[in-house]
Amino acid sequence: MSAAGPVSAAGILLGVWLSAGAALALLLFLIVYKVGRSAVESWRGRRRDAFSPALDALIAGAPQAAAQLRPRLWGDADIIEDMLARTAAAISGDLRDEVVRAASELGLTRRRIRQLRSPSIHDRAFAAERLGLLGGEEAVPPLLDALSRERSGARRVIIRALGRLRSPRALSALLRLLEYDGELPGAPVAQALLSCGEAAAPDLLRTAEAPCRGRAQALALLGQMKILDAVPILIEAMSEDPNPAVREAAAQAAGRLAHPDALHALRGALRDGAPRVRAQAAWALGRVADPAAAEDLESALDDSDWWTRARAAEALSRLGETGLERLRRLAGGADGPKRRLAEEMLASVEIER
Amino acid sequence: MISWIRAYIVAVDWLVLAYFVGLHGMYLLFLLLSARELKGYMSRLRYGGYDLFFKNPETPTVTVLMPAFNEAVNIAVSVRGVLNLNYPSFEVIVINDGSSDETLAVLKRSFELIRTERSMEGAVATAPVRAVYRSLTTPNLTVIDKDNGGKSDSLNAGINAARTPYFCAVDADIVMEEDALLRVMRPIIEDPERVVAVGGIVRVANGCRVVHGRVAQARLPRAALPMFQIVEYLRAFLGARTGLSSINGLLIISGAFGVFSRKWATAVGGYRTDTVGEDMELVCALHARLREQDVDYRVVFIADPVCWTEVPATLAVLSRQRRRWQRGLLESLHRHRGMLFGRGYGVLGWLSYPFFFFFEGWGPAIELLGYLSVLFSVLLGWVDATFAFAFLTLSVGLGLTITLASILMEELTFQRYPSWQDLARLTLYGLIENVGYRQLTSFYRCQGLWDYLRKKKGWGRMPRAGLGA
Incomplete structure (x- = not known):
C-alpha cells in the first residue's frame, strides 16, 4: 500500500538518481582534478629545472643568457616569467636591471602591458604586479595610463607597482595623488613613495611645506626616511597647522629625526589642545633625549590623557641620569598613580640593563 | 481516528x-x-602579497583580546603563540576571568608582570577589575585580572582597556597561523x-x-x-x-577568532x-x-x-x-x-x-x-x-x-x-x-x-x- 501516487514516486526516484549522480560526478571530478594537477606540477617542475642553468647564467652576467631562456613549449612563458619575477623580488641594483632587460627581450613585458587593458580586474591587477617587478622604465607610461582609467581595487596594485619602479616620472604622479586625490586612502601611495627612497625627498619636502591634503602623510614619510632638511618645516607645522593630524605627524617625525632644533617646539606641543599630539610629543622628547625637557615631561605626568602620562614617564626614563633622578624622587614620594608610573618605568629600565 | x-x-x-x-x-x-x-x-x-601590509606604515594597530578562565595548562603557550604573530604593530591583552587555578600565577611567572596604572575608561560595564599588569619582558603584553563574569564580560573589560581602532577576540585554547x-x-x-x-x-x-x-x-x-x-x-x-x-x-563570526571595529562594538554595548x-x-x-x-x-x-x-x-x-x-x-x-x-x-x-x-x-x-x-x-x-x-x-x-x-x-x-x-x-x-x-x-x-x-x-x-x- 503506497501513500505516494505513481507520479510523486517517480519524482522521488528521479531525485535519488540525480543526487547520487551528482555525488558520483563530483567524486570523479575530484579524482581527475587531483591526478591532473599533480601531472601538471611535475611537468612544470621539469621545465623549471631545464631553465634554471640559463637563469643562473643570466644573473652571473653571462652574455647570450637571455636567449637561452626563450620559451619553446606551451606554458614556458609563464614558467620563465615566474622564475624571473621571483629573482627580481630577491635582488637589487644592476643584476635586477639585467633581469628586467631579459623580460623585455623575451616579450614578457609587452604581454603584461597588453594585459593592463583586460576586462578582468584580476588580470589587470596581476599584470600590474608583474610589471612592478619586471617592467622597468618601459612600463611606466602604460601603468600611469592604466592608473588614470582604473577605478577598482586594482588601483592600489598599480600604485604599488609604480612605487617599485622608482622612476622619476612615476614619482611625480604619486605625489600628485598624495596631494589631491581624495577618493583614495593614502596608505598605498605613502608606501610606494617610501619604496622610492630618498629620490622622493625633494618633492615630499615641497608637499609638506604648505597645508594640503597630504601634508600629514608627507611629514610622516619624511620622518621615516630620516630627511633632516624637514626639521624647519615640521617645527612650523607642529605649532601652526590647524589640523591635529598634521601636528601629530610633525611631532612623530620630529621624534624619528631626533633633531635638537625641534626641542622647543616639542615642549610647546606638550601643551597642545589635542591629546594625541601631546602623547606623540612626549614620545618624541624621549627620542630627542635632551635633559632640558625633564621639567615639562614631569608636569605631563599629571596630564588628563593616559597615553600622554605613560609616554612622558617613558621619555623621562630615556633622559639619562636627570630623568632617572626625577623618576626615583617620584617613586619615593609622589601620590598613588604617579608613583606607580615611576616605579614601573624604573623597573623596566632595570630589566633593560 | x-x-x-x-x-x-x-x-x-x-x-x-x-x-x-x-x-x-x-x-x-x-x-x-x-x-x-x-x-x-x-x-x-x-x-x-602580504608584504604590502607588513611594511605599510598605516596598517592599523590591533589589540588582541584573549579571555582566560582556568587555562593554566595552555595559557603560556597560547600567549607566546599570539605574541609571535606576524603583524607590524599589535598589543595583546589577556583577561584573567577570576580563574580558580594557577592561570594568573603562570602568567606572572612567564612574563614578569608588574602592576600598572591603566585607565579602563571604556563605555561598557563589567565585573570589577582587581588589577592591571604589564609585562617587563614583553612591552606589548597587558594582563587584566578581574572578578569572574564570564567570557563576554572579560571581552568587554578588554574592549575598555584597548586603545586601538580594531580588536581581535581569540579563544585561549586556539592555535594560530x-x-x-x-x-x-x-x-x-x-x-x-x-x-x-x-x-x-x-x-x-x-x-x-x-x-x-x-x-x-x-x-x-x-x-x-x-x-x-x-x-x-x-x-x-x-x-x-x-x-x-x-x-x-x-x-x-566564530567567537574563536574575529576582528571587530572597537567603535561599533562599543556602540552596541x-x-x-x-x-x-x-x-x-x-x-x-x-x-x-x-x-x-x-x-x-x-x-x-x-x-x-x-x-x-x-x-x-x-x-x-x-x-x-x-x-x-x-x-x-x-x-x-x-x-x-x-x-x-x-x-x-x-x-x-x-x-x-x-x-x-x-x-x-x-x-x-x-x-x-x-x-x-x-x-x-x-x-x-x-x-x-x-x-x-x-x-x-x-x-x-x-x-x-x-x-x-x-x-x-x-x-x-x-x-x-x-x-x-x-x-x-x-x-x-x-x-x-x-x-x-x-x-x-x-x-x-x-x-x-x-x-x-x-x-x-x-x-x-x-x-x-x-x-x-
Missing part, C-alpha cells in the same frame, strides 16, 4: 522530505556563491571605511602536529568523532559562511553577558545597529585558514557544546526576530535569517521528528518501502553531494589535506556521517532547543587536554 493519525503522519513524512530538499538546496546555493567568492579570493592572492592577523585584517586594510567585522576560518587541530604553539603539519585525526567534525567544519566554513559573506549576509552565544549576538547587534543608522558597511568572512582549535573528542563534551551552540543561536534569533522579512534588512531578512531560523534553529526538531515518523509509517505499513528507501537515499545523496563539493573546494583552494589517503578518508566520513553522527548531533541540538525553551542558563564545563608542546 486512526485514519486521521495516519494522514497526519504521512503528511509529516512529506514535510520532512521537503525540508531535506530545501536544506540542501540552500546549501547548494551557498556553495555556488562561495565558489564564486573563493575564485576571486584566490586570484587576489596572486597579486596581493603565523599570518592569521595579517590575513584577517586584510579586508579592513583594503576597505577601512566599510568593513566593521571580519571572521576567519576555524579548523580542527585534533591530530595535527603542534610545535611551539603552531600547527607544523595538518593531519587528520585517527579518532572518528573529530573526523566527522572536520567534514562538518569544511562544509560550514568553506560552503555556507563564505557564500553568505559574499552577499553580506553573515549572521555569525559590547558583548552581551546574558547569552551563551555572545559571538553571534554581537554580529546580529552590529547588523541591526548599522542597518538602523543606514550605514554602508560589510561583515566579512575569509576562508583562508587562520586558526586551529581542539574540537570535542568525547560524546559528552560534544553534546554540551552543541546544546550550548543551539541555545545561543535560538536566543540571538529570538532577540533579533525583527529581522525576519524585515524592512531594510534585504538579504539578511529574506535569506540569512530565514535560513538560520527554519533550518539551523528549528531544523533539528523537524529532522528528528521526520526520522521517527518515517520509521513509524514504515513499520505500520502506511508508506511503502520504496518511499522509505528513497527518503534515506535522497537525504544521504544530497548530504554527500554537498560534502563532496566542500572537499572539492578545499582541494581547489588551500589544500591543507593533500594526500590521497586524506581525500579518501574525508570522503568516507562524508558518507558515513549521514548514518549515526548526523542523527546524534540533531539529537543534541534538540536538547539545546529544549534547554532554550526552558530558559536554561550557563555554559557547561569544557575540560582541556592541553595542546601539546
Whole structure:
C-alpha cells in the first residue's frame, strides 16, 4: 500500500538518481582534478629545472643568457616569467636591471602591458604586479595610463607597482595623488613613495611645506626616511597647522629625526589642545633625549590623557641620569598613580640593563 | 481516528522530505556563491602579497583580546603563540576571568608582570577589575585580572582597556597561523571605511602536529568523532559562511577568532553577558545597529585558514557544546526576530535569517521528528518501502553531494589535506556521517532547543587536554 501516487514516486526516484549522480560526478571530478594537477606540477617542475642553468647564467652576467631562456613549449612563458619575477623580488641594483632587460627581450613585458587593458580586474591587477617587478622604465607610461582609467581595487596594485619602479616620472604622479586625490586612502601611495627612497625627498619636502591634503602623510614619510632638511618645516607645522593630524605627524617625525632644533617646539606641543599630539610629543622628547625637557615631561605626568602620562614617564626614563633622578624622587614620594608610573618605568629600565 | 493519525503522519513524512530538499538546496546555493567568492579570493592572492601590509606604515594597530578562565595548562603557550604573530604593530591583552587555578600565577611567572596604572575608561560595564599588569619582558603584553563574569564580560573589560581602532577576540585554547592577523585584517586594510567585522576560518587541530604553539603539519585525526567534525567544519566554513559573506549576509563570526571595529562594538554595548552565544549576538547587534543608522558597511568572512582549535573528542563534551551552540543561536534569533522579512534588512531578512531560523534553529526538531515518523509509517505499513528507501537515499545523496563539493573546494583552494589517503578518508566520513553522527548531533541540538525553551542558563564545563608542546 503506497501513500505516494505513481507520479510523486517517480519524482522521488528521479531525485535519488540525480543526487547520487551528482555525488558520483563530483567524486570523479575530484579524482581527475587531483591526478591532473599533480601531472601538471611535475611537468612544470621539469621545465623549471631545464631553465634554471640559463637563469643562473643570466644573473652571473653571462652574455647570450637571455636567449637561452626563450620559451619553446606551451606554458614556458609563464614558467620563465615566474622564475624571473621571483629573482627580481630577491635582488637589487644592476643584476635586477639585467633581469628586467631579459623580460623585455623575451616579450614578457609587452604581454603584461597588453594585459593592463583586460576586462578582468584580476588580470589587470596581476599584470600590474608583474610589471612592478619586471617592467622597468618601459612600463611606466602604460601603468600611469592604466592608473588614470582604473577605478577598482586594482588601483592600489598599480600604485604599488609604480612605487617599485622608482622612476622619476612615476614619482611625480604619486605625489600628485598624495596631494589631491581624495577618493583614495593614502596608505598605498605613502608606501610606494617610501619604496622610492630618498629620490622622493625633494618633492615630499615641497608637499609638506604648505597645508594640503597630504601634508600629514608627507611629514610622516619624511620622518621615516630620516630627511633632516624637514626639521624647519615640521617645527612650523607642529605649532601652526590647524589640523591635529598634521601636528601629530610633525611631532612623530620630529621624534624619528631626533633633531635638537625641534626641542622647543616639542615642549610647546606638550601643551597642545589635542591629546594625541601631546602623547606623540612626549614620545618624541624621549627620542630627542635632551635633559632640558625633564621639567615639562614631569608636569605631563599629571596630564588628563593616559597615553600622554605613560609616554612622558617613558621619555623621562630615556633622559639619562636627570630623568632617572626625577623618576626615583617620584617613586619615593609622589601620590598613588604617579608613583606607580615611576616605579614601573624604573623597573623596566632595570630589566633593560 | 486512526485514519486521521495516519494522514497526519504521512503528511509529516512529506514535510520532512521537503525540508531535506530545501536544506540542501540552500546549501547548494551557498556553495555556488562561495565558489564564486573563493575564485576571486584566490586570484587576489596572486597579486596581493602580504608584504604590502607588513611594511605599510598605516596598517592599523590591533589589540588582541584573549579571555582566560582556568587555562593554566595552555595559557603560556597560547600567549607566546599570539605574541609571535606576524603583524607590524599589535598589543595583546589577556583577561584573567577570576580563574580558580594557577592561570594568573603562570602568567606572572612567564612574563614578569608588574602592576600598572591603566585607565579602563571604556563605555561598557563589567565585573570589577582587581588589577592591571604589564609585562617587563614583553612591552606589548597587558594582563587584566578581574572578578569572574564570564567570557563576554572579560571581552568587554578588554574592549575598555584597548586603545586601538580594531580588536581581535581569540579563544585561549586556539592555535594560530603565523599570518592569521595579517590575513584577517586584510579586508579592513583594503576597505577601512566599510568593513566593521571580519571572521576567519576555524579548523580542527585534533591530530595535527603542534610545535611551539603552531600547527607544523595538518593531519587528520585517527579518532572518528573529530573526523566527522572536520567534514562538518569544511562544509560550514568553506560552503555556507563564505557564500553568505559574499552577499553580506553573515549572521555569525566564530567567537574563536574575529576582528571587530572597537567603535561599533562599543556602540552596541559590547558583548552581551546574558547569552551563551555572545559571538553571534554581537554580529546580529552590529547588523541591526548599522542597518538602523543606514550605514554602508560589510561583515566579512575569509576562508583562508587562520586558526586551529581542539574540537570535542568525547560524546559528552560534544553534546554540551552543541546544546550550548543551539541555545545561543535560538536566543540571538529570538532577540533579533525583527529581522525576519524585515524592512531594510534585504538579504539578511529574506535569506540569512530565514535560513538560520527554519533550518539551523528549528531544523533539528523537524529532522528528528521526520526520522521517527518515517520509521513509524514504515513499520505500520502506511508508506511503502520504496518511499522509505528513497527518503534515506535522497537525504544521504544530497548530504554527500554537498560534502563532496566542500572537499572539492578545499582541494581547489588551500589544500591543507593533500594526500590521497586524506581525500579518501574525508570522503568516507562524508558518507558515513549521514548514518549515526548526523542523527546524534540533531539529537543534541534538540536538547539545546529544549534547554532554550526552558530558559536554561550557563555554559557547561569544557575540560582541556592541553595542546601539546
